[in-house]
Amino acid sequence: MIFCRRLLTFALGLSFVFGHLSCTRRVSDQDGTINTVVSANIKGLDPIFSSDVYTNAVVAQIYEPLLTYHYLKRPLTLQPLLAAEMPKVSEDGLTHTFKIKKGIQFQDNPAFPGGKGRELVAEDFIYSWKRLADPRNQSDGFWVFDGRIKGLNEWREAVLKEEADYDTPIAGLVAKDPYTLEIQLTRPYYQLHYVLAMTYTAPVPREAVERYKEEFINNPVGTGPYRFDSWVRNSRVTLVKNPNWREEFYPSEGEPEDRARGLLEDAGQALPFAERIVFHEIIEDQPRWLNFMRGNLDFVDIPKDNFESAVVGDSLSPQLAEKGIFLQVSTEPDVTYTAFNMKDPILGQNVNLRKAISLAYDTETLIERFYNGRAIVAHSPIPPGVDGYDPGFRNPYKEYNLEKAKEYLAKAGFPEGQGLPELEFSTISSPTARQMAEYFQQNMAQLGIRVRISSSSWPQFTNKIREGQAQIYGIAWLGDYPDAENFLQLLYGGNVSPGPNGSNFQNEEFDRLYERASRLPAGPERTRLYQQMRDIVVAQAPWVPGAHRQSYYVAHGWLKNFKRNSMIQDYFKYLRVDPKKRAELKAKL
Amino acid sequence: MFKYVVRRLLYTIPILFGVTLLTFLLFHIAGGDPAAQAAGKHASAEEIALLKAQLGLDRPLHQQYFFYLQQIATFDFGRSWATKQNISSMFKAGLGPTLSLTLPAFFLAVLITISLALILAHLRGSWVDRLSLVLCLAMMSISFLVYILAGQYFLAYQFSLFPISGWDPDPILRWTYLALPILIAVVVSIGPDTLFFRTVFLDEISQDYVRTARAKGLAEGRILFKHVLRNALIPIITIVVIRMPFLVMGSLLLEAFFGIPGLGGIMFQAIQNSDFPVIKAMTFIGALLYMFFQLFSDILYAAVDPKIQLR
Numbered sequence: 001m002i003f004c005r006r007l008l009t010f011a012l013g014l015s016f017v018f019g020h021l022s023c024t025r026r027v028s029d030q031d032g033t034i035n036t037v038v039s040a041n042i043k044g045l046d047p048i049f050s051s052d053v054y055t056n057a058v059v060a061q062i063y064e065p066l067l068t069y070h071y072l073k074r075p076l077t078l079q080p081l082l083a084a085e086m087p088k089v090s091e092d093g094l095t096h097t098f099k100i101k102k103g104i105q106f107q108d109n110p111a112f113p114g115g116k117g118r119e120l121v122a123e124d125f126i127y128s129w130k131r132l133a134d135p136r137n138q139s140d141g142f143w144v145f146d147g148r149i150k151g152l153n154e155w156r157e158a159v160l161k162e163e164a165d166y167d168t169p170i171a172g173l174v175a176k177d178p179y180t181l182e183i184q185l186t187r188p189y190y191q192l193h194y195v196l197a198m199t200y201t202a203p204v205p206r207e208a209v210e211r212y213k214e215e216f217i218n219n220p221v222g223t224g225p226y227r228f229d230s231w232v233r234n235s236r237v238t239l240v241k242n243p244n245w246r247e248e249f250y251p252s253e254g255e256p257e258d259r260a261r262g263l264l265e266d267a268g269q270a271l272p273f274a275e276r277i278v279f280h281e282i283i284e285d286q287p288r289w290l291n292f293m294r295g296n297l298d299f300v301d302i303p304k305d306n307f308e309s310a311v312v313g314d315s316l317s318p319q320l321a322e323k324g325i326f327l328q329v330s331t332e333p334d335v336t337y338t339a340f341n342m343k344d345p346i347l348g349q350n351v352n353l354r355k356a357i358s359l360a361y362d363t364e365t366l367i368e369r370f371y372n373g374r375a376i377v378a379h380s381p382i383p384p385g386v387d388g389y390d391p392g393f394r395n396p397y398k399e400y401n402l403e404k405a406k407e408y409l410a411k412a413g414f415p416e417g418q419g420l421p422e423l424e425f426s427t428i429s430s431p432t433a434r435q436m437a438e439y440f441q442q443n444m445a446q447l448g449i450r451v452r453i454s455s456s457s458w459p460q461f462t463n464k465i466r467e468g469q470a471q472i473y474g475i476a477w478l479g480d481y482p483d484a485e486n487f488l489q490l491l492y493g494g495n496v497s498p499g500p501n502g503s504n505f506q507n508e509e510f511d512r513l514y515e516r517a518s519r520l521p522a523g524p525e526r527t528r529l530y531q532q533m534r535d536i537v538v539a540q541a542p543w544v545p546g547a548h549r550q551s552y553y554v555a556h557g558w559l560k561n562f563k564r565n566s567m568i569q570d571y572f573k574y575l576r577v578d579p580k581k582r583a584e585l586k587a588k589l
Numbered sequence: 590m591f592k593y594v595v596r597r598l599l600y601t602i603p604i605l606f607g608v609t610l611l612t613f614l615l616f617h618i619a620g621g622d623p624a625a626q627a628a629g630k631h632a633s634a635e636e637i638a639l640l641k642a643q644l645g646l647d648r649p650l651h652q653q654y655f656f657y658l659q660q661i662a663t664f665d666f667g668r669s670w671a672t673k674q675n676i677s678s679m680f681k682a683g684l685g686p687t688l689s690l691t692l693p694a695f696f697l698a699v700l701i702t703i704s705l706a707l708i709l710a711h712l713r714g715s716w717v718d719r720l721s722l723v724l725c726l727a728m729m730s731i732s733f734l735v736y737i738l739a740g741q742y743f744l745a746y747q748f749s750l751f752p753i754s755g756w757d758p759d760p761i762l763r764w765t766y767l768a769l770p771i772l773i774a775v776v777v778s779i780g781p782d783t784l785f786f787r788t789v790f791l792d793e794i795s796q797d798y799v800r801t802a803r804a805k806g807l808a809e810g811r812i813l814f815k816h817v818l819r820n821a822l823i824p825i826i827t828i829v830v831i832r833m834p835f836l837v838m839g840s841l842l843l844e845a846f847f848g849i850p851g852l853g854g855i856m857f858q859a860i861q862n863s864d865f866p867v868i869k870a871m872t873f874i875g876a877l878l879y880m881f882f883q884l885f886s887d888i889l890y891a892a893v894d895p896k897i898q899l900r
Contacts, residue, residue: 041858043672051629079830135639140629142636160639217673233682234850235756280755283854284846286738287754290746294753459621459863464636466625498625498634 032577033276034559037288037297041234044217048132048139050199053410053478053566058237058279060569062107063202063222064124067193069568072254072263075385076482076567078193082120082203082223084179093188093521098181100125105244107227109219111208113479117244120223122175124203124308126167126233129173132200134158141200148192149173150184166206188519194481199365199569225272225573237279241272250561250574254472263563272573273561292554295586298577299555299562307372311552324557324585329550330564331376333383334481335487336546338440339503346421348504352412353420354541356395359405360447361440367547370436375547380534381477381487383548385565387522388484388530395538405447417448427472429455436474466498467491475502482567483522484530488514491537505542518522558582590891594884602881608876609661609869613654616865623863627670636735644670657869666870671862676870679855686756687851689767690843691836694774699829702779706786707813710794721783726779737846740773754848782828789824793817822893830886834878838871 038054047063050056068081080086084099106117129149132139133156143154146362150172158164172184185192195201208221220228221544225248226239252267266273282288285303292300302310310317316327338361342348367375379395382388406416414420423444427437434455441451451472456464464470479486493511495501510533517529537543555562558581624641625632632640641647660666666676705721712718745751751769775898793799794817802812841853852871859867891897 039856046673049673060845135643138627138640138643140627140632143633145627146633146636214668214673214675232756232758232850233679280848281850282754282848286741287846287848288843290741290753294746296753357756457619457621458861459623459626460619461621463621463625466622487788495633498632498637500631 012518027116031276032274032579033278034274034575034577035278035280035297036572037280037282037291037300039288039301040282041236041283042231042279045220045228045231046217046238047128047199047202047204047222048141050080051140056199056569058239059202059220060199061226061277061572062220062224062228063199063204064224064268064570065197065199065202066100066137067197069197069565070251070254070487071568071571071574072251072258072563074255074565075387076565078197081197081570089184089521093190093519094185096183096185097176098122100179100181100182100385101246102179104223104246106205106208106223106242107221107242109205109221111205111211111219111221117221118205118207119178120203121178122181123178124205125181125201126170126173126175127206128203129201130155130166131204136555139200141198144195144198144200148185148187148189150186188521190521191481191483191485191578192519194483196479205366206350206558213523224570226277229276235281238279239277239279241275245272248573254563258563263561266561266574266576271285273570273576277572293589295556295582295589298559298575299553299564302552304372304553307374307552310554311372316554320554323510323588324539324581325554326557327566328553328555328562330553330566331384331548331550333385333482334549335378335381335383336375336474336476336549337381338472338474338544338546339470340542341468341471341473341502342504342506342542343468346423347471350412351539351541352408353414354544356405356408356412356447357444357449358541358544359399359401359408359543360449361443362400362509363398363546364400366436366439369439370432371547371549374552375549378545378548379538380545381490381537381543382484382530382534383479383480383487385484386479386484386487388488388527388534393531393534395545396468397538397541402446409447409449414449417450420449422450422452424452424454424471426454426459426461426464426473428461433474440474468497468504469504473502476546476549478566484534485514485518488517488530488533488537491533491542505537505539505540507536556582557585590888594775594888597884597887601877601884604880605661605873605876608656609873610654612869612872613657615652616868617650620865620868621863623670623865626863660866660869661873663742667866669859669864669867671859671864673869676867679867680852680870680874681805681854683850684837684853686763686849687837687840687844687853689763689812690770690774690849690851691840693767694771694778695836697771698775698778698782701775702782703818703825704788705779705783706790707818709783709787710790710817711813713791713794723785725780728776729784733777733842736773736777737842740769740776741846744772745769754846756848756850766847766849770840770847770849774840774843786821786825790817790823794819796820813832819893823890826886826889826893830889833882833885834875838875 022068026472038057040052040054042058043049043052043055045059045062064081066081066083067078070077070079081105082101084101088097100120101123104120106120108117109114112118129145131137131363133142133145133152135156147153151170152172155164155168155170170577174182176182202222208219209216219382225242225245227242229238229240231237239352248271250266250269250271252264254263258264282291285305286298289303289306291297309322311327316325328554340354347354363377367373367377377398379393379398384391409415409417425437425440427433437453441453465473477487477490487496490500491503491505491510492501492514493506494504496504513529513533517526520526551564553564558578560578624644624646625637628637628640645653668675669679709718709721741753745753753765755766757763757766799812799817802816838852838856841857843849844851844853855867856871859871
């Protein structure tokens, strides 16, 4: 008994000491600080290295590109950000002229005379895009401009030969005046506007790059609503409100249901709301979830293992709802797929075999088993929310139909799987990926097809695909922008291995349509071409489309204006924390 | 002794040479294509080839290896291919958190398990000893991950005794976040280490000199702490010193679950990303530390056992 009492006293003492210390750290409870989380370590804070979503989550608050997406409207709609208005495009689609907002200031930094940030001008874009193109910088974002802007690829090659530098002019990038930027393209490229909403293309000040050199990655200087405050490497990044940010306001229109959801209550209010954002780097699911449940994080994507306790049917569990937590579901612009290597002598020449495999693969059960039902069946490479997606379209080879699959297998020349050599399914060596591969193996066994699983590390796996050595493999693609072109390019003949077309699908008609569509602006004609390409893919079955995954976010009731879509990265300026409500709701946690 | 140390230091050169060669070859066999990794998902064949040339991966293998040796000689490992960060800075940033976690956990665990083992050796055959053996075996049978998940859920979340996860660079405040992972690391080591040390002590207790000491009427405590412990130091030093390099390399699981920004996580990320410059640096430093502690243990043997002479 005495021991128990002492133990209790000790426990209370510990709780007081550690609890007290941790509370003193959380000064953010008293103000409107947003506490958010990224599930991988942040690599650096330079826009040209912002390819991974976790790094970009931070970088996109510091840096701003010319365009962005409207926060509330769906489908996603582009709108000006640093641009004063949407660009003027010449009739031939080759010249895009941007007017830049006047009075935009770079964040204060010792790189500027007197430490005071200077005004952004058109030349800053030219410098920044040269920097993105400069092969010495080894950015993985150059693809956004590769072969598109007149003279940029030539400048890139000249730089390598030390025949050009940052002062060498480029024919396709001209600053007509400090606030007018003219872009001349090699051929029409209407996706340009989407890539100009990507963080890669955000302007950086030359003075800061030259001052910090390679350490510019740790000394960001942008024009965004937040500026860098501190980074405890591999632990958390803190951003604070940029006091010199221009006047910008919360949107006053959105989707019809946004008003009822309280998403328009702040309409017309000056942005940003939060004084500070803390990005916690928490890699494992359990601490991420427990920190959310404790109220240390304002919102989180529900981890797989916590899904069943958090969501009942399509709604939030009553236990969480009682705590003032709310749920938001967002279908991601992505597609998972099983690809066949079309250069493979068995699979590449036999469309009936590919269709048989597609018909025997039960995607609905896969979604239940591996995604907790958090996905919709993909009938083509084009995901929802993207131009070219047709919610009514059904792929005839995506129905799970073993009888039909057996017929196609017989047509393929392998009745009951007889005579068909063992196939190899490549995957990564994580437990879930392995289980998914085994699920494929079991599905195929029902058809009499023997499948061998080959697991390897991610680098080895991608290498195998790039070298055209993977016979069948499972992979996913998260869109860069909401246009079917970004998904259909995965099947374009010009992108075969080691490019992104890992299935090495080559179809003259598809390529012709792709090239035609890539020269067209958004509109019914381009959408029709996308759908024709989709039909070719369905008929030729180089892939078994898998699923379009959904994100289930939960947020605490004190977080206002929360509407997530993974394409919109600069969303923290719209979020507002109600400190009073936080104190009230935290007591219930 | 001096000659011995110099000779051992000279031996480290071919061993290190072997380690670096093995790491280098293994990476080139199983490391995938780092240029393709770094070039990104949209990269064309030309871009990958260009990056390969810039990273020096298109050069003959012997030249690449020579470059690696040059980096070792200058202790300049350059920048990470994946994060573009300076590797020395990454290492410096990760070392403090790692040592803050592993050193106290290690020394507490050694102290506690040796004390427990001595007590159990003294009580050998009693019900306390038998029960402790069962408990130790049970503790050994539970996965490390279970301790972490349960510790974090119950002690941090349910009972609010500790923060769930996090880190503070402040040398005082960091202990708030370190307390629970250290406690878990210590608890995890109790099972296997107590059993190991108990066996070592029992071996010593059965020696003739212990019987003689008892016959002379020496107190049991004096026999255990002065004679048995001292004579059991050789196997203890072996196990303790061999673990020391791993203190520097970090504890990946604890770091990942408790948000401690240490070297374990850096190494794991480097392997995931085919980040060869970081892998090279960490492997080399790991090998160097391992050999240093081996030498250190040999010197300690001589210090604790007069029968051992280093020649």
